[in-house]
Amino acid sequence: NRALASRRLGIADPLAAAALETGLNGRILLVEDRPSVTERLQSALSAFHSVEVEPDPHQALVRAVEGEFDSVLVSLDLKGHDGLRLCSQLRSLERTRNISVLMMGETEDRARILRGLEIGAHDFLIRPIDRNELLARVRTQVRRKRFTEKLRDSVQSSMEMAVMDQLTGLHNRRFMDSRMAVMFDESALRARSLAMLVLDVDHFKVVNDSWGHDAGDEVLREFADRVRACTRGIDLVARMGGEEVVVVLPDTTLDAAYAVAERIRERVEMEPFAIHNNSNAIPVTVSIGVASRRAGDVSSAEMMKRADDAVYRAKASGRNRVIV
């Protein structure tokens, strides 16, 4: 098998050929302005990677920003000696920061290669460039780039998971707690209004008991969607647990917040919630308590307490209503 791969790939060492044939093909941008050199590099690389050539370093930067390259091979012998500058530009731009940068230079370029490594290039090749060494180093860089991306994606998604409620896609209580404190202090410092709503689905236990827990989950998701549809991007909407949602409304007076709450209440009541595998839609109502920041409030906890008390009164006085 190895011998076969070796013959097909035209690589003398069967082990090297086998190692190279594991499907790591990258997108390579080759920045080189001497056609003869370009041709040799391109023919070596293109067996495994898709290679684009760009002789002009500025154009190369533009293409790197716009494209999805894994690695940029930069010649240090470009006319005008702009190779090093391109290396540092690639490392400084958001879009190209993770692209691996491989320098190519002559033995006499040692000092500039060192400078390049300091700037953040990942590796280098000394001319004359050995074909197998070229392939091995490029492959390492493609693998590194892919690994970095995977790591970044998983860090990002675990950061999101930490602040989101998985069922509804709303923010979670932890995020709400820290974010509300910031919003509260901001509104106090800037002397802006701040309001909040506490929403609690009415008789939600009955939904679970009559239609099942899965239907209950669906109701919660639809409920979250309707609340979101009634709020702005700058509003904070979080599931505090169970069937309780809190909305924090910056730059919003008590009257305006009441209007938002009433809109939500109507939107929930207006149309029964359609549920999968269930011909009967489920009628749902919500009780909402409204409060706003007062001059004497020391923290968001006081405002929260008033909104909680209000929702309690909404429940006590018959549910499906907004109480300030």
Ligand code: GH3
């Ligand atoms: P009230 O009008 O007084 O608010 O009555 P309620 O039935 O809505 O209030 P209660 O707090 O007694 O019941 C809330 C129910 O919500 C009980 C709990 O099993 C259910 N629940 C909490 N979290 C979830 C969830 O994630 N999914 C589902 N399906 N049910 C949940």
Ligand code: MG
């Ligand atoms: Mg509740």
Ligand code: MG
């Ligand atoms: Mg309850």
Ligand code: MG
């Ligand atoms: Mg409830």
